[in-house]
Amino acid sequence: MRDVEKTIGNMIDKLKIAFLGSVDEEGFPNVKAMLQPRKREGIKTIYLSTNTSSMRVAQFRENNRACMYFCDSRFYRGAMLRGTVEVLTDSASKEMIWEDGDTMYYKEGVTDPDYCVLKFTATSGRFYSNFKSESFVVV
Template sequence: MMSQDEIIRFIRSQKVTVVTGVDKDGFPSQKAMFAPRRIDGRTVFYFSTNTSSQKVEIFRANAKAGVYFYKQGKDKYIGIQLRGTMEVLTDRESKASIWQPTDTLYYPLGIDDPDYCVLKFTVTGGRFYSEGKTEDFQLTDDEA
């Protein structure tokens, strides 16, 4: 099992994240997204997305969420599943905090584009998988 800091370093090294919510019919709904733009401590992750997206609609109706990171090497697979809650943030301060200049490709009106928002994921627990072993874990912002 990795330490909490090793888990965060692993997550920071990933380029793709699978984000899951629960749709109005109670079924899981997954979406591959870019990795988090920002991680506060070990328990709060920020993603950018379109306000008009289905996932925003899903998280506004039900905040329960899962986030999955993985890496498959030649001889090893590592998977880290986090569970928690997802908030949809549309205030300018939140949007500015993770804005990148290349975002104008997706949001031509800039930070104030109404189709640009932030997903804030707060971790409540996790599960680690590697080499046939699975283990539940807790991430905390306390020093280990």
């Protein structure tokens, strides 16, 4: 693949769903469908919103290892990113990705204590397209 960041970045921007993987207390992988990332910096850093009280947040606070998967079913291709997740609850991070309509999920608005930001930082990945897979390092 010539330009990993551009190819995968464009795919991420077009998809409405992202899959986020965490590790539970018994060491098993857990995967959850999430709404489209709110912000990204290349494919290195991806921001998502979620509930502070969620099982996923508890898992990331215990073990920050994570993966994200993006699936483009139209062209039968996918990208998996491996890395870590930080749970951010500071005002600046919450305001950075807040969108109109979020009060549907977080009744108290941007200051809702049950609203937080997941900051995923990728270190490596794997891309599948045209019947072949390719690993890469995220810089």
